[in-house]
Amino acid sequence: MDRRGRASQKRRRLTAAAARVLHEQGIERTTLADIAREADVPVGNVYYYFKTKDELVRAALAEHRTHLDELTGRLGESPDPRDRLKGLVEAWVAQRESAARHGCPTGTLAVELDKRTDGTLDAEAGEVIRRLLDWTAAQFRALGLPDPDGLALTLVSGYQGMSLLANALRDPGVMSREGERLLRWLDSLQPDEDV
Amino acid sequence: MDRRGRASQKRRRLTAAAARVLHEQGIERTTLADIAREADVPVGNVYYYFKTKDELVRAALAEHRTHLDELTGRLGESPDPRDRLKGLVEAWVAQRESAARHGCPTGTLAVELDKRTDGTLDAEAGEVIRRLLDWTAAQFRALGLPDPDGLALTLVSGYQGMSLLANALRDPGVMSREGERLLRWLDSLQPDEDV
Amino acid sequence: MDRRGRASQKRRRLTAAAARVLHEQGIERTTLADIAREADVPVGNVYYYFKTKDELVRAALAEHRTHLDELTGRLGESPDPRDRLKGLVEAWVAQRESAARHGCPTGTLAVELDKRTDGTLDAEAGEVIRRLLDWTAAQFRALGLPDPDGLALTLVSGYQGMSLLANALRDPGVMSREGERLLRWLDSLQPDEDV
Amino acid sequence: MDRRGRASQKRRRLTAAAARVLHEQGIERTTLADIAREADVPVGNVYYYFKTKDELVRAALAEHRTHLDELTGRLGESPDPRDRLKGLVEAWVAQRESAARHGCPTGTLAVELDKRTDGTLDAEAGEVIRRLLDWTAAQFRALGLPDPDGLALTLVSGYQGMSLLANALRDPGVMSREGERLLRWLDSLQPDEDV
DNA sequence: GATGAATGAGTGTTCATTCAT
DNA sequence: GATGAATGAACACTCATTCAT
Structure with a gap:
């Protein structure tokens, strides 16, 4: 592999490591050395690819956005929109172990970033969540x-709520139970009917 | 006021300040100096009342638990359990501005504490949430x-989800819309009926 | 000595050390550890007295300003203004060894600070020099x-020039020779005469 | 242009960039990347031409020495030595804007280099100044x-002093005023007369 | 020769915690 | 009990220099 390839591979390794470690340990408790170690990259070299820690956080968020796009892309292959939404819920439930241990990656990042007063970064997690809402x-x-935006809010809010509870109670069962409820709710929805 | 009284007053001031500041800035971004300043207590004196920063976090969680107990106590005066639950939702919606800016105090603390690997403290936020679930x-x-535990999970999950979304989107309207939905849902529940 | 006294003594030790070390090594080549060591203060403790390195530089400049004020104060005891000015020149020459090794403290700090683009600090060395010009x-x-301001400019410029040359050539003799010239020049000045 | 030519062209570009940037920002605040960018040369390539940063400083000093030689060369075309000296002063005054912003290139480099304890480089700025003194x-x-060396010292010292003051006070007018004085002084000098 | 990438020692700064009075 | 001061172990970030191709 040539230099170019190796370089972008390192960048990718760092991005993936950042996404993983920041999800697991949170932003504030993660040091650059943690990410560097996880990516098997010397600390000093990190700054060749990312000028600040914030840029690594940004990259991690972009990674999560990409994961989301890949998921919705796969779900889009299903012809029935209801099946797509049910597939989304099933994907959430499938990650119940991770959710119970570390919560929703984007949701927990959003919580941490909203504690900031600086600015630039604190809305970016919201963007990813909005992307999910839009889809x-x-x-x-x-x-x-009727009111598709309201329904989307309810569904995504249900996801964030069950992830947070599963995490706080350290109980993946929360994901299964609430996931089931959401699936039944999706099945119950009929045009011309209220929620 | 005697020394004992003055002392516990300082303790109370510190606890209140910790609850407030930790909610607003998060645990990791809050320094002991922040809390001491907010409580108008000299930094060096904090350690007379709290041996570590973690103990202050514990005290803040206890404060939030007390707030919860006060709220459920007030709601308990209502004879109808359904009214009590609706009163709970209304209390959540009433705090929508705070939720949009800083999220649910207990929920966001839980998210931060779950990123920890040390231990002692990381389950305590879950305790407060479980107390809410139990009530x-x-x-x-x-x-x-039927299935009162499952219903409780759904209601509290709905609260955490809408708080997180309101916070991530910086939109208190999320609290109003989802709060309305939860009220309608509570009204619709009948014995012998499924969710 | 009580706490207060010891504290301000440390502050004074740090200020004196900063003035000395920054003069000898320059701002950029001096680390906080250098100053801390010289003042016999633990590094972490420096920040109790000075929030940033720049504040230490500011303190060092204030120290040099104080030295200047003390010198002009002593010179002011002489009744004849011409004697005061000659005393000033003699004081400069008396420091020829230091000037040859490290230059004029204020002048060399001014040179370093003028290379900055940030702002706040870069005019403060000029202030001290202006104070000397005013006196x-x-x-x-x-x-x-006639034209006392122009004469002042010439005298102080002469001082800075001979200090820089003595420093660049590492020759204290430059201070003696040029000092002699300035003394003769001061003696030659008569009212109603041009320079 | 052949490879040799291209190579030395890059070397020349780097040297010129170093002279400029080091004058403007000072040695310590200038990174190799700054110089490389200014010269439009890839950072990694710098080391092909200059083994260390110090060698770039050396090259910058040599550049300034060349500038000086070119100036004295032009001035040498004048038959009257007094005119040559007055031309020198006029050249200084002509650069008053640059002097007010960044000081004398050689003088400020000398100040920075004299703060060093390592050695090799710290006398080289003095060499350039001595060359000016000799001429x-x-x-x-x-x-x-009589005493031509003393007179040279006075003239060059006047230049360094007025450059430093112009820089510290950020006032090019200092150069004009003191330049005028030096011109009058040069005019006043007669053989067999004292300074 | 040329160059993007790699490296690690060093620097300013923060902060929880402890100490001395 | 109270408190200003002390302490040191981090951490983010910089940069001259080297390396591999």
């Missing part, structure tokens, strides 16, 4: 349901 | 509804 | 000489 | 004036 609303709209 | 489940049980 | 001009004025 | 003394000698 979800589009499915509800395709189903011909 | 909520008791009301559902009093209503004669 | 010098006052003496020329008291002598009834 | 100046030669002109005074050609005029048949």
